[in-house]
Amino acid sequence: MPLPALHFIAFILGVFLITLAVSMVNPMATLLLYDRSDDLESFVWSSLIALCAGTALIARGMPEAPQLRARDMYFLTTVSWVIVCAFAALPMVFIRHISYTDAFFETMSGITTTGSTVLTGLDSASPGLLIWRSLLHWLGGIGFIGMAVAILPLLRVGGMRLFQTESSDWSDKVTPRSHVAAKMILVIYLGLTALATVALWAAGMTPFEAINHSMSLISTGGFSTSDASLGHWRQPAVHWVAVVVMILGSLPFTLYVATLRGHRRALLKDHQVRGFLGFLVVVWVAVGTWLCLHSDLSWTDAFRIVAVNVTSVVTTTGIAVGDYTLWGSFAVLLFFYLTFIGGCSGSTAGGLKIFRFQVAASLLVSSLKQLIHPRAMISKKYNGHPIDEEIVRSLLTFSFFFSFTIAMIALGLSLVGLDWTTALSGAATAVCNVGPGLGTVIGPAGNFSSIPDAAKWLLTIGMLLGRLEILTVLVLVSPAFWRF
DSSP states (O other): OOHHHHHHHHHHHHHHHHHHHHHTHHHHHHHHHTTOGGGHHHHHHHHHHHHHHHHHHHTTOOOOOOOOOHHHHHHHHHHHHHHHHHHHTHHHHHHHOOOHHHHHHHHHHHHTTOOOOOOOOGGGSOHHHHHHHHHHHHHHHHHHHHHHHHTHHHHTOSOGGGGSOTTSSSGGGGOTTOHHHHHHHHHHHHHHHHHHHHHHHHHTOOHHHHHHHHHHHHTTOOOOSSTTGGGGOOOHHHHHHHHHHHHHHTSOHHHHHHHHTTOTTHHHHOHHHHHHHHHHHHHHHHHHHHHHHTSSOOHHHHHHHHHHHHHHHHTTOOOOSSOGGGGOHHHHHHHHHHTTTOOOTTSSOOSSOHHHHHHHHHHHHHHHHHHHSTTSOOOOEETTEEOOHHHHHHHHHHHHHHHHHHHHHHHHHHHTTOOHHHHHHHHHHHHTTOOOOSHHHHSTTOOSTTSOHHHHHHHHHHHHHHHTTTHHHHGGGOGGGGOO
16 A cells, blocks of 8 residues: 555544544543543543544644545545544443453444443443443444445445436435535434434433433444333333434435435435335334234234334344343244344445345346346336446345355354354344344343353454445455555
8 A cells, every 4th residue: 555545544543533532521521410530530541542642643744635546445444443443442441340352342332333232230330431332323323324425335335326316406416425415414413313312301311311312323323321221211202212213314314415405305205215114114013913912012012112123123223122032933033034134325224225125126026027028128227227237246246245244253153152043143233233132142131241252353343344334344355455
C-alpha cells in the first residue's frame, strides 16, 4: 500500500480515536448526574488513553488527501472497526474488572450492533457502563449506514444500486458519495433517536431507560438496561413502541432522504420495503395465532409478544420479551430460520437482507418461465431495475461465503467444546448480528459469559465479518490485494 495512503489512513484512524475519547464524556456526565463518581476514573483514564493514541496518529498533521483506491477503503473500514473496538473496551475492563477477551467481545457486540452479552446484573450496573454500551450501538449503527451507502457498492454486495430510481430527479442527489445525503442521514438518525426516546418515556420507561433503549433499538442492536431485556417492562405500549422503532431502523435510510426531499411515496413504492413489511405482518399473524392456540395467552397478548420477538430477530435487534425457546420445537426452528432474514439494504440491520431473498425469488420465477418457454426472452427485473449478470454473480458469491462462514465458525465452536445447538445458533447469530442464540446457554434467557475464551474470539470474528458483509474483510486476505 502506498505510503501517502497509509499516512492518510493513519490520520483518519487518529480522528476516529479522538472522537471515541470525546464520546466518553457522555458516560462521564451520566456518572456525575447519578452521583456515581466511583466509576468516573475508569472513563477518564480510558478517554485519555484513546486521546493520546489518536493524537499520536495525527501528530504528523493533516496530509494532502490522496486519491484512495477501493482497496484502501476496504482496509480502512476493517482496521477502523477493530482499532475502535480495542480502545472502546477499556472502560469495561476498568469498571467490571473482566478479562480483556470479555471486554472486547462485549464491545465488538456493541459496535457491530449484535447485542450478544457476557455481562449480568445489568439492573444494578453502573449507569455510565449502561449508557456506554448503548452509545456503542448507536455509533456502530450510523457507522454501518455510512459504510452501506459508500463502501459496499464498490464490492457490489450492498445492493444499493438496486434502490436508486433511475427515472427520478433525486437519484443523482442521493448517491452513496453525496456529502449532503450523508449529513441528512445523520440528521434523520438523530431525529429518529430523539423521537424514540420521547415515545419510550411516554410509554412507561424512565428517561434514562428510554435514552438507552432508543439508541439500542434504532441501531437494531439489542443491549438493554435489564437482564430480562424488554420483558422487564410489562406495559404493552413499551413493546409496541419498540416494534415501531426496530422497523424504522431496518428501512433504507437513503429512502428517508428521498422522502424529505419531496418524494413522499419513496418508502411505500419501494419493492424491498413493501416485501419487508408484508413479511413481518404475515409472520406476526401466523405465529401469533399459533401461540394463542398453544398457550393460555389471549390473542392480543400472544400477537404482541410474537410481534416483539419476531421483529427483533428479523431486524437482527435481538431484544426479547420472555424466552421464545420455551414455546416448543416449532418456535425454536422458526426463530432459527428468521435469524438469517435481516432488514433492508442501507439500514442498520444485519442478516442476509430481504432484497436478496426477493432477487432470488425473481430469478426462480424467470427460470421456471424459461423452462416452459425455452425460446422466449424472459426479462429479469427487480424494483424496476434489470438484474444483470454482475448482480447475480455478487448475490451467489455473497450468499455462498455467508453460509460458508457460519458453517466454519460453527465447526470451530464445536471443536472448543460447545454442543451443536449452541455452536450452530451461536455462529448464525454472530454473523447475522442478531444477539441471542438458541439453547439454555446463549438463548434469550442466557448469555455468552460461560463459553470458553476461544469461542468468544471466534464469535467476535463472526460479528465483524457479518457486520462488514463478509467480502469487505475477506478481500484483505487475498494475495492480489497486497500486490501493487
